[in-house]
Amino acid sequence: MIYRINSEINKKLQSVYNTALRELNEFYGIHWVRNLPRLIIVNDRKDIDALFGRKTESWVIGWSENNNVYVLDKAKFSKESDHKQYSDEEYAMLIKHEMSHSFSSILAGGNIKPNWLWEGLAIYTSGQNVMHTRPTEFKKFLEYFDKGGKGVYSEAGFVVQILVEKYGKQKVLDLIKVSSTFKAEDKFRQFFKKSFSFDPIYEEFNKLLSDRPTAE
Ligand SMILES: [Zn+2]
Structure with missing residues (x-):
């Protein structure tokens, strides 16, 4: 498949990009200055499918591939x-x-495993938790160790938020640093328990959910 790319000057998106780059460098403690991420605006579903190499679900509107970041053109959402x-x-x-x-x-x-950690981190750091209702109970994010799907997005961002708020950012970043080595779920569980001193099960996460002060 052949693609034709046009670069453009877009002051509004450039400013969004610059702010995100600054804030993400700060959160991740990375000083990313060379080969910076490229923001690629995709025109329509047909091009999303072509770039993915398969028919995508209609909720797929963005993805990342190394330092290339793809998003559907904002004007095309509906x-x-x-x-x-x-x-x-x-x-x-x-x-x-x-x-x-x-x-x-x-x-x-x-590749980060579990998938809920991968998505939860992106949701939390981008502020997207405001787009979701805070759950009263966690009951599905743990299904997403290997698998992806729309269902991972509702709880995962809140799980990461709670871990950062209760245990500090560094502990979460330390988990991320080894997260590509968790080929099997039990390896993840062992590391998690050693690091956070609790088993990564719904019951324990729900305790943290109810302890948390209600102020956002
Ligand atoms: Zn994502």
Whole structure:
């Protein structure tokens, strides 16, 4: 497949990109200055499918591949996806979400497992938790160790938020750094328990959910 790329000057998106880059460098403790992520705006579903190499679900509106970050053109959301039209703020969070994946991949030196940690980190660091209702109970994110899917997005960002708030960012970053070595779920569980002193099961995560002060 052949693609034709046009570069463009877009002051509004450049400023969104610059802010995200600065804030993500700060969060991840990385000083990324060369071969910076490239933001690629994709025109429609047909091009998303062609770049993916398969038919994609209508909720797929962005992804990252090493230092290339792809997002669907904001003007095409209602026509080319099942998302409502995003506000500028929501679109900025989407771009930051995808850029966050590029940062976490660098830190991990490979593919992050579990998948809920990979997505939760991107949701939390991009501020997208405001787009989801805070769950009263965690009951599905643990299904997403290897598998992906729309269902991972509702809880994962809150799990990561709680871990960062209760245990500090560094402990979460230390988990990310070894997360590409967790080929099997029991290896993840062992490391997690040693590091956070509790078993990564719903019951324990739900205790943390209910302890947390209600102020956002
Ligand atoms: Zn993501």
